[in-house]
Amino acid sequence: MANNNEGDSGEDPNRGMTGGTPTAGDAEPIQAHKPGWRSRMVPYFLIAPALIYLAMFFAYPMFQGLMLAIFDDDAALVLVDEPSLDGDEIERLTQGTRLNILGRQGNLLTDQSDATDLLTEQWFLVSGEAADGSEVSGWTFEARVRVRDEAADGTPVGGTIRPRLGAGADEATPLLAEPNETSDTVAELEQRAPVSIDDIAILEVWFQVQAAEDPSTASGWAPSRFVEVFDDEESGRVDEGSVGEFTTGFISKMFNDSFFSDAWQTTLLLMVLILPLQFVLAMLMALVIDARLKLGSGFLYVFTLPMGMSDLAVGILFFSIFTGNGLLNSILEAFGILDGPKTFLSADTIPWIIFAIVLAELWRATSIVMVIIVSGLQAIPRETLEAAELFGAGYWQRVRHIMLPLLLPSIQVALILRTILAFQVFAVVIALGGGDIVTVLANETFRQYFEFRNNNVASAYALFILLLSMASAFFYLRAVRAQTEVAKT
Amino acid sequence: MTKTNGMSASAAGQELPPLDSPEVVALHSKMKRRNRRGRVFTYVSAVVIALWILVPIFFVFSMAFTTEDTVRSYPKNFLPFVPFSTETMSFFLSSEGVLRGLANSVIVAVITLVLSTVIAVPAGYAVARYLFPGRDLFRLAVLAVRAFPIVVLSIPLAVLFLRAGLFDSVFSLALMHTALALPTTILVVSSVFASVPYELEEAGQVFGATPLQSFRYIVAPMVLPGIAASGLFTFVLSWNEVFAASVLTLENRTLPALVLTSLSNSSDAFQFAGGFFLMVPSIIFMFFIRKYLFNMWGQVSK
Structure with missing residues (x-):
């Protein structure tokens, strides 16, 4: 056993900490440090960075991601009873609803976080001399002031009140207490009165809207950023919602996606084809390694080579074999089986693509199963096997009746691991199947994200893969436990 | 688990007393024969599996170090790295x-x-x-x-x-x-x-x-x-x-x-x-x- 010689020799056998052996995880470490709250806290300090990191970059994004699949960020537009953030909700309209625009008003912009192309208006805080000679100050709409004086950076600092046009118009311009049409008038200024501009407020336009197709709904106010206004300036639609809602929409969109059933069936088909073959091959490889041949460590190195390889590289590897002018065609022609190159990887030869993917996955992922099984084999007491041999059990009998039952926990772990990885099979499929001829779940996740730019449906796919993984892990845990119990009775 | 333990079959067989009784001798030689056949089978499996893993790697490596014409050619040459060239490699690196x-x-x-x-x-x-x-x-x-x-x-x-x-x-x-x-x-x-x-x-x-x-x-x-x-x-x-x-x-x-x-x-x-x-x-x-x-x-x- 080349792997665990170090550390074993100098150790007290009663410690139960046999270092590198596969059983090391079972060994309980000794309470190494003196009691006292300070030393009791030490291990928590040591694991804290790992915990914080996993919380930040694993748990939190995972939670966010699963929310993406079931939570629609802008599902509905809330209409409130007055054009202000404090208004009470009176109606919710779903995204896309046609609107009639009944009125508009500015409202002080409080957050500019994601505001880029907002419909805004400016109000000025002006001060000047009123008709009676007193100094007055108040807010007025930008359009009421002709800016005549600007600071170096372009900020308006002074101007005159514009004259009002049209018959019957009030000649005086009211100054308001707040930059809001509904606030009280505090003073009035004559036209052409010189003013200084003391402050500028940027207001977002709010619309008073009503659902166009359903006049029975109440009208209410909503910020213009959520509304797309049509050319007539009197109608529009809900462009984006202001509040999120839980929805099954993305999940049903995934189920109804035209590639979904293909992807799901292919993933399952590959798993059913690959897993049994893989475990037989892995068992064979493990028995070869366990036989301790001369050159054993050389064989171990070769057998584990694929473990470190990326699935993409393996995909390319098998592409080089199955492609039109590849190795397989060359060999077949050299042996006279084929007269010319046969196309294996095309839309007309999907079974061949599946076959190539199965081979590639067998090549790539069998090593890890083998390593797990070898770990399990090494934990089987030699005495047990020798006793069986003395009682006349042949090699295959020993494999069947002693090794396999004792390997059950290892096989369970390998099965869970391989099944989870099988749901994620991705690059091999793209390399051999082009990404659209043969598709799998992970590929659809990628496409939804990368090609269709639909994070929500991509997350729904991811959620689906996660649930499948968890369900299969649960199933294996139950199945293997049940089998162990049957074996005991 | 030492090396001698590992050679389970033959080592354990020899420890059985009395070694000269005919049944034990017969059983022992039968086990030995079976063992030898088993080892040959094991070596053959080991080599076959190793080839299954190595041949594809080898093929891609030889394709990576040859001329672009060879990569395009058909049927492929089975001799490795013939003709040897860094053309493919330099094409890739300059992409x-x-x-x-x-x-x-x-x-x-x-x-x-x-x-x-x-x-x-x-x-x-x-x-x-x-x-x-x-x-x-x-x-x-x-x-x-x-x-x-x-x-x-x-x-x-x-x-x-x-x-x-x-x-x-x-x-x-x-x-x-x-x-x-x-x-x-x-x-x-x-x-x-x-x-x-x-x-x-x-x-x-x-x-x-x-x-x-x-x-x-x-x-x-x-x-x-x-x-x-x-x-x-x-x-x-x-x-x-x-x-x-x-x-x-x-x-x-x-x-x-x-x-x-x-x-x-x-x-x-x-x-x-x-x-x-x-x-x-x-x-x-x-x-x-x-x-x-x-x-x-x-x-x-x-």
């Missing part, structure tokens, strides 16, 4: 984005290696050396993270990084790879620490070393090879990772992401040379890691 992709891959893998080792070493030490309430829960949580599908994690992380303005940077990809590598690294590091007896550390302290000193001068030299191996494993994991890399980067593609997204419109020569570059680190590193493989997966299967 747009390849050198940058290589550099990005190295940077991401190195950041991942450093970050995950720095975080995993204390945690692994705690799991190996201390009995504390919550230890099993922590181990379980770490294992659960390992079992989570990568695809599930990369989409939300992409969205988060987009919001945080960290999208399409090698650093954000390294953060993701660290999250992926951390669980395995913690488990491996803890098994490496567990293989150094605590008595040694204690002995150091008996002779007057502080806990930190005995860690620095006694434990650290003994665990260094194991931690180096886990670091290499992390490096290879990051180097190979293609799904998250394709999702999280756009301009700053790593090599696997670059090769994947250009698969449909690149020549065979580009693909084979790319495959070669993707495989080389793992082939080298597997050689150094292989001793620790069973530590890793023995741990995981607990």
Whole structure:
């Protein structure tokens, strides 16, 4: 056993900490440090960075991601009873609803976080001399002031009140207490009165809207950023919602996606084809390694080579074999089986693509199963096997009746691991199947994200893969436990 | 488990007394014959399996070091590396984005290696050396993270990084790879620490070393090879990772992401040379890691 010689020799056998052996995880470490709250806290300090990191970059994004699949960020537009953030909700309209625009008003912009192309208006805080000679100050709409004086950076600092046009118009311009049409008038200024501009407020336009197709709904106010206004300036639609809602929409969109059933069936088909073959091959490889041949460590190195390889590289590897002018065609022609190159990887030869993917996955992922099984084999007491041999059990009998039952926990772990990885099979499929001829779940996740730019449906796919993984892990845990119990009775 | 124990069949057979009774002799020779046949069968299987693994690698390597005409030709020449040429390789390396992709891959893998080792070493030490309430829960949580599908994690992380303005940077990809590598690294590091007896550390302290000193001068030299191996494993994991890399980067593609997204419109020569570059680190590193493989997966299967 080349792997665990170090550390074993100098150790007290009663410690139960046999270092590198596969059983090391079972060994309980000794309470190494003196009691006292300070030393009791030490291990928590040591694991804290790992915990914080996993919380930040694993748990939190995972939670966010699963929310993406079931939570629609802008599902509905809330209409409130007055054009202000404090208004009470009176109606919710779903995204896309046609609107009639009944009125508009500015409202002080409080957050500019994601505001880029907002419909805004400016109000000025002006001060000047009123008709009676007193100094007055108040807010007025930008359009009421002709800016005549600007600071170096372009900020308006002074101007005159514009004259009002049209018959019957009030000649005086009211100054308001707040930059809001509904606030009280505090003073009035004559036209052409010189003013200084003391402050500028940027207001977002709010619309008073009503659902166009359903006049029975109440009208209410909503910020213009959520509304797309049509050319007539009197109608529009809900462009984006202001509040999120839980929805099954993305999940049903995934189920109804035209590639979904293909992807799901292919993933399952590959798993059913690959897993049994893989475990037989892995068992064979493990028995070869366990036989301790001369050159054993050389064989171990070769057998584990694929473990470190990326699935993409393996995909390319098998592409080089199955492609039109590849190795397989060359060999077949050299042996006279084929007269010319046969196309294996095309839309007309999907079974061949599946076959190539199965081979590639067998090549790539069998090593890890083998390593797990070898770990399990090494934990089987030699005495047990020798006793069986003395009682006349042949090699295959020993494999069947002693090794396999004792390997059950290892096989369970390998099965869970391989099944989870099988749901994620991705690059091999793209390399051999082009990404659209043969598709799998992970590929659809990628496409939804990368090609269709639909994070929500991509997350729904991811959620689906996660649930499948968890369900299969649960199933294996139950199945293997049940089998162990049957074996005991 | 010593070597002699391992040669189970013949060694155990000889210990049976009395050896000269006819039944035992007959049984013994039968077992020996069966054994010899078994060993021949085992060697044949070993060689066949080794060929099954080596031939495809060999083929891509020979394609990566030949002329472009040979890559296109049909039927293929079975003689390796004939004609030998760096034409494919230089074509690949001069293709747009390849050198940058290589550099990005190295940077991401190195950041991942450093970050995950720095975080995993204390945690692994705690799991190996201390009995504390919550230890099993922590181990379980770490294992659960390992079992989570990568695809599930990369989409939300992409969205988060987009919001945080960290999208399409090698650093954000390294953060993701660290999250992926951390669980395995913690488990491996803890098994490496567990293989150094605590008595040694204690002995150091008996002779007057502080806990930190005995860690620095006694434990650290003994665990260094194991931690180096886990670091290499992390490096290879990051180097190979293609799904998250394709999702999280756009301009700053790593090599696997670059090769994947250009698969449909690149020549065979580009693909084979790319495959070669993707495989080389793992082939080298597997050689150094292989001793620790069973530590890793023995741990995981607990």
